[in-house]
Structures are given as structure tokens and as C-alpha cells.
Amino acid sequence: MLYAILCYNDETVVGTWSEAEDRKVMDDLMAVQKPLAEAGKLGPVARLLPTTAATTLRKTAGEPLVLDGPFAETKEQFLGFYVVDCETLDEVVTIVRDLARANPGTGSYEIRPVSFFNPGSATP
Amino acid sequence: MTGDHDWIGLALNGARPRAVAALYRYFRDVDLAEEAFQEACLRALRTWPDKGPPRDPVAWLILVGRNTGVDTLRKRSRLVPLPSEDLLSDTEDAETDVVERLDTSHFRDDILRLLFTCCHPDLPATQQIAVALRVVSGLSVPQIARAFLVSEAALEQRITRAKARIAKSGASFEPPDAIERAERLGAVMVMIYLVFNEGYSAGQRAHGAALCVEAIRLGRLLLGLFPSEPELMGLLALMVLQHSRRDARFDAEGAPVLLDDQDRKLWDRVAIAEGLAMMDKAMRHGRPGPYQVQAAIAALHARAGAPEATDWGQIDLLYGTLERMQPSPVVTLNRAVAVSKTRGAIAALELIEPLAGPLANYFYFHGLRGLLLTETDRRDEAREALGRAIALAGTPAEAAHIRKHLDALDAEARSRRFRYP
Structure with a gap:
């Protein structure tokens, strides 16, 4: 079954990481992903730019409104996601524990089963 | 969560601008706000490793900072003894209350006020930057001193003097109206770009890059508040x-x-x-x-993707727009680079001739003029302009760069003499 792992954290704190700290976290996270990829369990992975780069389109009765910034002001922002293929929720929780250990400080992860999945074909 | 507690340091750094700005509104005193934040950080380092981070670290720091700041004020007036640390750190219930009151609009004016206080018009630019980096970003005195290439003692003095000036002038703690807010935002943006340029022009030194990173961080913080x-x-x-x-x-x-x-x-x-x-x-x-x-x-x-792919025509137009918005000889000089690429060196030389007066002591003017003169075969004038640029170079690297062009010019002249005696 496919699960999405949605990552939340305070982006102002993530933004204080130095380049070296950032690289270290990314390397540690890659180390968690590598065995998953080799076992064919890892789907798409994305890290998002800060919410200052975000634009929101909100539907209205008429033309949708295009607004600056994220959909909602929250203490923790949606910063990225993984898609993994796991047999059980316990297996996903174990992966998320590893991810959490590789990522310093506060934050949270939301684990959501996927109902529809299109791997897409965009190659950046 | 990693085993060591470096995540606490990161969380404290991230919280700093918002917490210090709120404490500044509360105490109306930059030094006291800074001290109170410092004290709150020390308490965080003592309690967070065991208890885990609070749900809202910023609100926690503001609340604890406020309590310790009030203590400091009380101690100064010798009224009541210091309450026990347990009492101060046990903020579970009070936290919710503070969180509710600290909505974004509050942070927005708080942070803007703190930054605006740093760019007081009476302060020279270098003092504005130093105070902002110290108070808002929380860079240490040695860190800032390295970036500015001054001694720590000199920088310490610069910051002390600036703070005294700020304290004397007194910031406005009334909520700003729309016009005031726009004016403050404009002044703060200028200051942030000054921080960036200080780092950018510092060259390769890693400490210069640190200033650029800090300016970008402040820019993001501000854009988060004014999206x-x-x-x-x-x-x-x-x-x-x-x-x-x-x-x-x-x-x-x-x-x-x-x-x-x-x-x-x-x-x-x-x-x-x-x-x-x-x-x-x-x-x-x-x-x-x-x-x-x-x-x-x-x-x-x-x-x-490559230099040849640069749209110099569009860049020429954009510099033209910038000249109309913010007329300045330096902008015209930059446009001349684009003009040299699209319409050639002669057109570019015509454009910069009127700048000879205002930019008489500007390294880049003589450097560019020397290169354009070289291209148009006016060798003696080129040699003179390049020589002038070398004399005005701010760094050995700048001088060496122009020296290369001058040497090439001389070498070419020698080979010509050899070939056509």
C-alpha cells in the first residue's frame, strides 16, 4: 500500500541552518532513503522552497483569486513529502522514526494512505 | 531528534527576531529586551533537554523573557526578591494565553519596529548594519567584527554608541498607520540590502557570505510578514x-x-x-x-545558460527603466555595459563620457572606460584609464584584474612593433 509522508516544521528554524548543516541533514536523510530505494519501496520525494515563494489560488463564486503566500498561516509549514510503498502502518512509522532521527529539532510528520497515484513523467 | 542538543541552538536562533521584537515592545528598551532573551535562552538550554521543546518555542521564550526582564527591573529597584526558577519555567498554562495574543499582525509590527529602530536616520549606515546584525540576527561581536574587518573593540564601541543614540531618540510604540508602515518598510529594505552588499562586496571571505545569508534570512522573515x-x-x-x-x-x-x-x-x-x-x-x-x-x-x-545567450537588449531596456526610477551615474555605467554588447564600444563610450565628473574617483568607471577604449583602439587613453583604475582599486584582486588587461595591451603593442618595425 502506498503512503504519503508529509513533513511539517517551522521554516524560520529550518532557514537558520547553515549550508553545512543543511547538507548534513540532506545526507543523513539520503542515507535513510537509500535502502528503501534499493528495496523498491521509495516513490517520489520532494523538498519545497520556503512559503515566501508560494502562491495560493482560492476558488470563489466567480473567478478564482490568486493570492500571495501559503493557504494558511500556521506555526509549522508543509516543507516536503515522501511516497513509500509499505505492507503495514508499523513499517511506515519505523521509516518516519528514522527520518525524524536524521532531521534535527522540532517538527512533525503526517502519514496518510494514498488513494490515487500517478507517478507522472516530468523530468526536471 | 539528534542525540546532542544542537537543535536547541537552531531553534533559539530561529526564534530570536520574533522574540526579541516582542520583548522590545514590552520593555521599550533594546538592551533589556536582548538581556531578557539571553536569559530565556539560558533557561531553555537548562530545561528543554529534559522536558523536550515546548509546543511553541517562540511564545515560551517571550513569556520567560518577560518574566526575567521584569525581575531585572525589580532587582534594579530592589523591591522584591527573585522568584524561584520553577515558578518562572512552569509556563504550561500561561503559554496558551500568550500564543493567542501573538498573532501575525502583532509580530509584523514588532519586527518591523525593531528593524526600523536599527535604521534610525541619525545613524551612519555601518552602525545601522552592525546594530541590526547584533540585535535582530544575534550574530556575535567577533562574527560581525570579522565581516567588517574591524577590531572587536572598535565594533563593540560602534554598537554601544549606536544603541545610546537609539535609546535617546526613542522609537514610537504606537501602532503605525498604513503610511508609516510603508515608510518603515522602505527604510528597513534599504538596510537589509546594505547588509547584503556589505557581504557581497567583501569578496570571497566566508564571513562576507555570512552577511549575505543573514540579509536573505531577514528578507524572507519580512516577506513572510508582508506577503x-x-x-x-x-x-x-x-x-x-x-x-x-x-x-x-x-x-x-x-x-x-x-x-x-x-x-x-x-x-x-x-x-x-x-x-x-x-x-x-x-x-x-x-x-x-x-x-x-x-x-x-x-x-x-x-x-x-551561456554568456552568449544573455539578452543584453532587454538588460539595456531594464537599466533604462532603472535610470528613470533612480537616476544615478552608477546605473548609467551599468547600462553602458549592456550598450557595449548590443551597439558596440563607441556607443557605450559616448554614454559614459558625461560620467567622467561624478565618477572621477570610481574604480569601475575607469576600468570599463579603459576596456572600451582598448576595444576602439585608442591605446594611449586606454592605458591611462586602466592605470587610473589600478590606482583606485579597493582590493589587490581588483588591481590584478585590471593589470592583466594593461599587460595584454602592452604585450600587443610590443608584438606590433616587432612585426612592423
């Missing part, structure tokens, strides 16, 4: 795009590498993506301003 300000998007895009070239701007010896000669594979693609996204957002507002125009120019360079 629909196109000029703020422009400023952030401009800084991010310029900073994306940091690894390509200098060679192994520390000499500057011109844009045309840079290895574009070293440009930071993620930073460029962010800058371009920001520009796209800004343009939707249809309210252009100087930062957006400069960012648009930086974006054209960033989009060019």
Missing part, C-alpha cells in the same frame, strides 16, 4: 539570485571572476529557482519598483 509586497519580493529575488553565484565569483586564488568567465555549473540552481519564482510572483502585481527591476536584470543573467 503581498512586490518590492519585497524583488529585493529577496535580487539577493537570492546574486548569492546563487557565490561559488563561481572567485577563483582558487580569491581573484574575482567576471560574469562572462564564470563556470555556470557552479551557480546554485535551487537559489535561482527561488529567485525566478519570486520574480514571477512580483510581476503579477504590475507595480514595478527599483528592486524588482534589478532582480529582473539578475534573472536575465541567471536564465542565460
Whole structure:
């Protein structure tokens, strides 16, 4: 079954990481992903730019409104996601524990089963 | 969570601008706000490792900072003894209350006020930057002193003097109206770009890059509070795009590498993506301003996969727009570079001749003029202009760069004499 792992954290704190700290976290996270990829369990992975780069389109009765910034002001922002293929929720929780250990400080992860999945074909 | 507690340091750094700004509103005294925050951080380092981080670290720090600040004031007036630490740190219930009152609009004016206080018009630019880096960003005195290439004692003195000036002038703690807010935002943006430029022009030194990173962080913080300000998007895009070239701007010896000669594979693609996204957002507002125009120019360079692919015609037009918005001989000089690429060296020389007076002591004017004269075969004048540029160079690397062109000119002259005696 496919699960999405949605990552939340305070982006102002993530933004204080130095380049070296950032690289270290990314390397540690890659180390968690590598065995998953080799076992064919890892789907798409994305890290998002800060919410200052975000634009929101909100539907209205008429033309949708295009607004600056994220959909909602929250203490923790949606910063990225993984898609993994796991047999059980316990297996996903174990992966998320590893991810959490590789990522310093506060934050949270939301684990959501996927109902529809299109791997897409965009190659950046 | 990692085993060591470095995550606490990161969380404290991230919380600093918001917490110090709120404490400044509360105590109306920069020094006291800083001290109170410092004390709150010490308590965080003592209690967070065992209890885990609070649900809202910023609110926790503000509340504890406020309590300790009040204590300091009481101790100063010798009224009541210091309450026990347990009492101060046990903030579980009170936290909810503070969180509710600290909505974004509050933070927005608090942070803007704190930054605006740092760029008091009576303070010279260097003092504005030093105070902002110390108070808002929390950089240490040695860190800032290294970036400015001054002694720690001199910097300490600079900050003390600036703070005394700020305390005397007294910031306004009334909620600003729309016009005041816009004025403050404008002044703060200028100060943030000063911080960036201080770092950018410092060259390869890692400490210079630290200032650029700090300026970008402040820009992001501000844009988070004012998400629909196109000029703020422009400023952030401009800084991010310029900073994306940091690894390509200098060679192994520390000499500057011109844009045309840079290895574009070293440009930071993620930073460029962010800058371009920001520009796209800004343009939707249809309210252009100087930062957006400069960012648009930086974006054209960033989009060019190779120097030949640069859209110099568009850059010429954008510098023309910038000249109308912010007339300055330096902007015209920059436009001349674009003109030299599209219409040739003679047209560019015509454009910069009137700048000889205002830019008489400007390294880049004589450097560019020397190169343009070289291209048009006016060798003696070129030699003189390049010599003048070397005399005005701010760094040995700048001088060495011009020296190379001068040597090439001389070498070519010698080979000509040899071939045609």
C-alpha cells in the first residue's frame, strides 16, 4: 500500500541552518532513503522552497483569486513529502522514526494512505 | 531528534527576531529586551533537554523573557526578591494565553519596529548594519567584527554608541498607520540590502557570505510578514539570485571572476529557482519598483545558460527603466555595459563620457572606460584609464584584474612593433 509522508516544521528554524548543516541533514536523510530505494519501496520525494515563494489560488463564486503566500498561516509549514510503498502502518512509522532521527529539532510528520497515484513523467 | 542538543541552538536562533521584537515592545528598551532573551535562552538550554521543546518555542521564550526582564527591573529597584526558577519555567498554562495574543499582525509590527529602530536616520549606515546584525540576527561581536574587518573593540564601541543614540531618540510604540508602515518598510529594505552588499562586496571571505545569508534570512522573515509586497519580493529575488553565484565569483586564488568567465555549473540552481519564482510572483502585481527591476536584470543573467545567450537588449531596456526610477551615474555605467554588447564600444563610450565628473574617483568607471577604449583602439587613453583604475582599486584582486588587461595591451603593442618595425 502506498503512503504519503508529509513533513511539517517551522521554516524560520529550518532557514537558520547553515549550508553545512543543511547538507548534513540532506545526507543523513539520503542515507535513510537509500535502502528503501534499493528495496523498491521509495516513490517520489520532494523538498519545497520556503512559503515566501508560494502562491495560493482560492476558488470563489466567480473567478478564482490568486493570492500571495501559503493557504494558511500556521506555526509549522508543509516543507516536503515522501511516497513509500509499505505492507503495514508499523513499517511506515519505523521509516518516519528514522527520518525524524536524521532531521534535527522540532517538527512533525503526517502519514496518510494514498488513494490515487500517478507517478507522472516530468523530468526536471 | 539528534542525540546532542544542537537543535536547541537552531531553534533559539530561529526564534530570536520574533522574540526579541516582542520583548522590545514590552520593555521599550533594546538592551533589556536582548538581556531578557539571553536569559530565556539560558533557561531553555537548562530545561528543554529534559522536558523536550515546548509546543511553541517562540511564545515560551517571550513569556520567560518577560518574566526575567521584569525581575531585572525589580532587582534594579530592589523591591522584591527573585522568584524561584520553577515558578518562572512552569509556563504550561500561561503559554496558551500568550500564543493567542501573538498573532501575525502583532509580530509584523514588532519586527518591523525593531528593524526600523536599527535604521534610525541619525545613524551612519555601518552602525545601522552592525546594530541590526547584533540585535535582530544575534550574530556575535567577533562574527560581525570579522565581516567588517574591524577590531572587536572598535565594533563593540560602534554598537554601544549606536544603541545610546537609539535609546535617546526613542522609537514610537504606537501602532503605525498604513503610511508609516510603508515608510518603515522602505527604510528597513534599504538596510537589509546594505547588509547584503556589505557581504557581497567583501569578496570571497566566508564571513562576507555570512552577511549575505543573514540579509536573505531577514528578507524572507519580512516577506513572510508582508506577503503581498512586490518590492519585497524583488529585493529577496535580487539577493537570492546574486548569492546563487557565490561559488563561481572567485577563483582558487580569491581573484574575482567576471560574469562572462564564470563556470555556470557552479551557480546554485535551487537559489535561482527561488529567485525566478519570486520574480514571477512580483510581476503579477504590475507595480514595478527599483528592486524588482534589478532582480529582473539578475534573472536575465541567471536564465542565460551561456554568456552568449544573455539578452543584453532587454538588460539595456531594464537599466533604462532603472535610470528613470533612480537616476544615478552608477546605473548609467551599468547600462553602458549592456550598450557595449548590443551597439558596440563607441556607443557605450559616448554614454559614459558625461560620467567622467561624478565618477572621477570610481574604480569601475575607469576600468570599463579603459576596456572600451582598448576595444576602439585608442591605446594611449586606454592605458591611462586602466592605470587610473589600478590606482583606485579597493582590493589587490581588483588591481590584478585590471593589470592583466594593461599587460595584454602592452604585450600587443610590443608584438606590433616587432612585426612592423
